[in-house]
Amino acid sequence: MAWRNVWRNPRRSILTILAIAFATTTLIFMLSWQFGSYETMINSAVKLHTGHLQIEAKEYRDKKNIRLTVNSPKAVGRVLENTPGVAAYTFRANAFSMVSSEKRTYGALVSGIDPLREASVSSLKDLIRKGSYLSADDTNQAMVGRLLAKNLQVDLGDELVLLGQGRDGSIAATVVEVKGIFSSGQDEFDRQTIHIPLLFFQQVYTMAGTVHNVVVFGESLDHVPQIKRSVKTVLKNQSDMNGLSVLDWTELMPGLIEAIKMDLVSGFVFYIILIIVVAFSILNTFLMAIFERTREFGVLMAIGTTPGRLTKCLLLESASITMLGILVGIVAGSLITWYFQVHGIVISGTSELLRQYGLPERIYPQLSCLSVSIGAGIVSIITLLTALYPSFRVKRLRPVEAMLAV
Amino acid sequence: MYIVECKNITKTYQQGNVAVQAVRGISLLITKGSFVALAGPSGSGKTTILNIIGGLDSPDAGEVILDGNYLSKMNQSELANLRLHKVGFVFQAYNLIPVLSALENVEYVMLLQGVDTIERQDRAKAILDDVGLEGKYSRRPAELSGGQQQRVAVARALVSNPSIVLADEPTANLDSGTGLALLKIMKEMNEKRNVTFLFSTHDHMVMDHARRLIQIRDGQVADDQGEENTDAS
Incomplete structure (x- = not known):
């Protein structure tokens, strides 16, 4: 029943799936981009002067x-x-x-x-x-x-x-x-x-x-x-x-590690904003679906469906939509990232700036299990958390009031 | 012996700033296997009484005992469970689940009861055949007429072998011919399966078929002629 309900309003479900897929694709690409540029940055920096390790007097x-x-x-x-x-x-x-x-x-x-x-x-x-x-x-x-x-x-x-x-x-x-x-x-x-x-x-x-x-x-x-x-x-x-000490690149270039951390933090701020926007659109869809079907929920409760079972059914609907969105997002995100991983990306006008950081003109995103799982994981968690509110709202419904809903 | 015992139940609704007393101290005893109609004009409190007896709503005061269960002592999940096993509902607006076929709508209650797939399908098909819907198993509600939808609703209400079927104005949206056919089906089920039927109605045809007619006015019992007073079938 949950699966059929997903396709009850196909246009709305597809839009929601696309919103989730968009967020997942963006996250996978951006994270791969960040990880790729960090690796390039680290490799360029160690190659320029510091090396991976240095042995020197304490x-x-x-x-x-x-x-x-x-x-x-x-x-x-x-x-x-x-x-x-x-x-x-x-x-x-x-x-x-x-x-x-x-x-x-x-x-x-x-x-x-x-x-x-x-x-x-x-x-x-x-x-x-x-x-x-x-x-x-x-x-x-x-x-x-x-x-x-x-x-x-x-x-x-x-x-x-x-x-x-x-x-x-x-x-x-x-x-x-x-x-x-x-x-x-x-x-x-x-x-x-x-x-x-x-x-x-x-x-x-x-x-x-x-x-x-x-x-x-x-x-x-x-x-x-x-x-x-x-x-x-x-x-x-x-x-x-x-009397000698062995220092690795993280100790030799603490500034680089700080810069990477800063970039990660600012990246995550952007991701959180993106996810909040998507989460609100998903919340809106889930709430709309519930408001539209309040009368039906009343009937289901009247014929013996427990509030807990109804909540489970709604969570299953949300999970199906989320998983479809995530799946589409993973495929699209991986394909796009893989394309740029092979061909690289040149952002015009930034070559001078990139050189300051020891980076080449062309940056290659680095598709990895980590970037895919973090991207998909964040979107899944946020979307499923978003779905909890409407689902638990249903738990508070009373059959008579629900059946009176228009 | 009594399937329903209502003891001095009252219910007041708040409509805006106005308190509306829908039920004013009603006491009722319904015998198992009876075919009873609660009759009265709109707003007299018939639906509220049915909702309270079915555990869909709770009274402000008084007690309802349904098949030996004190409803006031049960929480929402226990009430849902009681409705699942003891009560069948037929609503004026049919209220079928639009994404399920006729067969699935009937099967749904048995699914909740944990009946296995084969038995579920056999019982659902048999009862759909009984209400005259053979060959229409896979039709969705939108593909059925009003009368056919109400037959599915009756099949859904009966398939779980409930102790009582509460039917709220079941013929109100049907033409007289379809309404009569449906009523006959319900009467037959009452006689064949000894299922208690309690209707709320202002349809004379239903009143004529009831074996007991209880007149409700302003939330009170205005007249109760007792069993076997009005059997016109």
Whole structure:
């Protein structure tokens, strides 16, 4: 009887089913879009500089003290080579220094990198916009961020003076030649960073073979917790390395996690508004259906239907409509999302903004069981909750009053 | 012996700001297997009395005992259950379920009673045949005439083997020929199955067929001629 009642007013039922399907489709697509862009954002960010994990001296993250070093980088390298899930790793050393051109002086982070290993861990090599990437036998060559080069008014072949403090407290000073200019799209990174070969850095800053970070890239994001656990355990058991900490990308980029959380929250506010609008339209439909049939409910009660059974019947009607809507929504939402997952979406005029966040111009939604189940789950719960009110209203009906209803 | 015992029942309705006393201290005893008509003009309280006896409405004062059950002591679910097993209703406006066929409308009550599918269908078909609706099992109410719909309603009321059928103006919407045919069916069921029938009516044809006629005026019993006084069949 519930199923026949669903089709009693086909137009109204179809409109309600479409409203539910629309909400489900929108939620599935939007959630897939969010999850897809987060994954792209995380992958771009870790590829740009931080990697999935970094091993460094405890407190280095907070103090950035040049003396807080990884003293046996090769030993750490051996540990990583024996850790499953590690795809690549590299060493870096950093020092804040004054960088002067002929005309200007700026403070910048001078970073010593291993050109070969760095290329397998980060996207730095692909970010060169002018000149070329450092080679293994380079010494006093440097790659400068686009904005820093602009501020210093230097170009390829120009010389820069680096002046800082060495690990032993001595003055570190050298002259480097601009070999390449890179642009990541992230202004802060492009404005403050200069890369020189690691061996040359270690000489200039008297690092004596030490480094500040060992940057690790895993086979995928999913491998990160497992790599972190294994490396931590090994480091803890080796006396020369137990002063080191292992930080994953969430600890290295707390700002990114906050941005994702913020985006999720604002997304959910939008979803709640969407669902409330849909819920009211569904409530209206269910209430209308009940008002129209009040007399019939009176008759059903008169011939022996208990109020509880009547409520169950109405809930079954609502559940049938909801499930049909959800089913249509899941199919439509999955198909639409899948199409854009293959082809990607370019939102015109936003490429500059996206680049600021390290995102490519084309975003690919990520259809997953999670996005489908969250989308469908939220709509089901809200719709069924919405149906409870009219259904329980029926429980309060009295047969005579109901039969008098017009 | 008595299927219905009404003891001094009263009922007042609020119509806007005006209190309307629909039933004013009525006491009635209805014998099992009788064929009784409550007659009276519109607004005299006939339908209210039927509703109270059927547990659809509750009196302000007084007591109704239906087949040994004190209605005032029962909640809504218990009353629904009592109606399901002891009472059959026939309404003036037929009140069939529009989304169900004639057969399904009759089956519905047995479904609530938990009767299995095969027995349900057999009994529903048999009673539809008895009321002259053989071959019209799959028709929806909208596809049946008024008289046919009321026959389905009578079949629905009787199929659960109730102790009493309460029929509220069952012939009011029917032409005299159809009304008479329906009345004959109900009389036959009364005689064949010993089901008690209690009508509310102002149709003389029904009054003529009743074995007991109770006149109601202004919510009170104006005249009660007792059993077997008015059998014109």
